[in-house]
Amino acid sequence: MPVKIYLPTPLRQYADGHDIVEVEARTVGEALQNLASKFTGLRKQIFTETGGVRSFVNIFVNDEDIRHLQGQETVLKEGDTIYIIPSIAGGSYD
Amino acid sequence: MVKGRGVVSLVGNTPMVRLSRLERPNGPKIYAKLEMLNPGGSVKDRPAVYMILDGVRRGLLTREKTILDATSGNTGVAYSMVAASLGYRVKMVVPANASRLKVAKMLSLGAEIVFTDPLEGMDGAIKKAVEIYESDPDMYFYPDQYSNPMNPRAHYETTGPEIMAQTGGRITHLIAGVGTSGTLAGTSQYLRERLPSVRIVEVQPEGEFHGIEGLKNMNGGMRPSLYREQIGDQLIRIPTEEAEETARKLLLKEGIPAGTSSGAALAAALRLSVDLDSGLIVVILPDGLQVGGEGVKRVRP
Ligand SMILES: Cc1ncc(COP(=O)(O)O)c(C=O)c1O
Numbered sequence: 019m020p021v022k023i024y025l026p027t028p029l030r031q032y033a034d035g036h037d038i039v040e041v042e043a044r045t046v047g048e049a050l051q052n053l054a055s056k057f058t059g060l061r062k063q064i065f066t067e068t069g070g071v072r073s074f075v076n077i078f079v080n081d082e083d084i085r086h087l088q089g090q091e092t093v094l095k096e097g098d099t100i101y102i103i104p105s106i107a108g109g110s111y112d
Numbered sequence: 113m114v115k116g117r118g119v120v121s122l123v124g125n126t127p128m129v130r131l132s133r134l135e136r137p138n139g140p141k142i143y144a145k146l147e148m149l150n151p152g153g154s155v156k157d158r159p160a161v162y163m164i165l166d167g168v169r170r171g172l173l174t175r176e177k178t179i180l181d182a183t184s185g186n187t188g189v190a191y192s193m194v195a196a197s198l199g200y201r202v203k204m205v206v207p208a209n210a211s212r213l214k215v216a217k218m219l220s221l222g223a224e225i226v227f228t229d230p231l232e233g234m235d236g237a238i239k240k241a242v243e244i245y246e247s248d249p250d251m252y253f254y255p256d257q258y259s260n261p262m263n264p265r266a267h268y269e270t271t272g273p274e275i276m277a278q279t280g281g282r283i284t285h286l287i288a289g290v291g292t293s294g295t296l297a298g299t300s301q302y303l304r305e306r307l308p309s310v311r312i313v314e315v316q317p318e319g320e321f322h323g324i325e326g327l328k329n330m331n332g333g334m335r336p337s338l339y340r341e342q343i344g345d346q347l348i349r350i351p352t353e354e355a356e357e358t359a360r361k362l363l364l365k366e367g368i369p370a371g372t373s374s375g376a377a378l379a380a381a382l383r384l385s386v387d388l389d390s391g392l393i394v395v396i397l398p399d400g401l402q403v404g405g406e407g408v409k410r411v412r413p
Binding site for chain 1: 184185207209210211230231232233235236319320321322323324325326329332333352353356
C-alpha cells in the first residue's frame, strides 16, 4: 500500500529536494528499501553496510519509534506515515 | 573555599586530565579539558554567563524580560541555570528530537520550552526563535548564541587562559568541534596570540545528516554568523559512528563519561596523533554521557 515518508532537511538533497516521498510497501523495512532504490544516494545515509538502520537514525511510524515496535519488520497500515529523524540525543544502542 | 556569587562563580576552571591509555607509544601526549564538569554539565555554561551578564550590563536584559534563544540542549540548560540563580525567566526553542535528559534539566530549572519540528533540525528552531522575538521584541532578551560576540569572548577570557596555564604553555595542538564555533574561535584566538606556532584543528560531523549533538557540518543549512572558514589550520570530519565508538572507548579505557561531540573531538585527536612523534594535544570535551534518555544500553543476560 502507499505510505508517505517524511525526510529531514539534510536528506532532501539526496531525494531531488522532496520533503515527502511516497512508496509502496507492506513493512517499514520494505518502505525504506524502496525509498533507497528510488533515490540511491539515500542508502548509505540511512543504512549500515549490513542493512541495519544507522545507530543515530530514528525511524518513526506515526508517533512510535520502530525500536518499540517490530523494527524494520513492523507492518504498515493504510494511512501510516514514516518519519526519518536523526537523534541528537547521542545515538541509540538498541 | 566558599564561592560567593552563586552558581555563576562555579562556571569554568574545569580540570584537565591526561589520557595516557589512549595515547600511542612514542606519540604525542593527549590532554582532555573536562567541560562536562561545569555546574550545568557542559561547556555552554561559559558563554551563557557571558551573554546574560552582558545583557544585564547593557540594559538589554531587565526584570520584565524573558531570555529567549534556540538551543540543541546544552545552552538551554546553561541559560536556565544562570537565569534561575539571577532571577530571570527563560524561554527556550528546541527541536523536538533534542536530548530528553537536557529537556528534563531545562524544565526542572523552570524554563519554558517551545518545541519545533524535528525534521527541520536546529535551523527550524532558530527560525522559530527569531519569529517569537519579532512578534514582541520588548518582551524578550534574545542573545542569539550564533551571532553574539560574547560567546567567543567567554572562551577568549576563560577557556584559553585555563588551557595555557594547565599545559604550562606547552600545548602544540588544540582540537574542538564547532556548533556555533564560539569555543574554537575564542580559545584559538587567545592561544595564537601567545603561542604563534600552536596548530588549531576544527572538527565537524561528516555529512550534513549526522547524530552528533551540538556540532554542525558547515556545508549545509544556515551558517552561524560567528563562523569563519579557516578558523583552524586543519579541518577533520568525523562520522557519527566513529564519534560514538570513540566516546565508548573513552568511557571504557579512561572511565570518563562524555557525550558524542567529545567522542568526535577525541577521534580527531587519535587520527592526528598517528602522524605526530611528539607534542601535546588538548581536546575539548564539551559535555557528559547521556544516560536517562534513549541512549541507555540495555544489559542483556
Ligand atoms: C555537546 C556540544 N558539543 C559541542 C558544541 C559546540 O560548541 P560551540 O557552540 O562553542 O561551537 C556544543 C554547542 O552547543 C554542544 O552542545
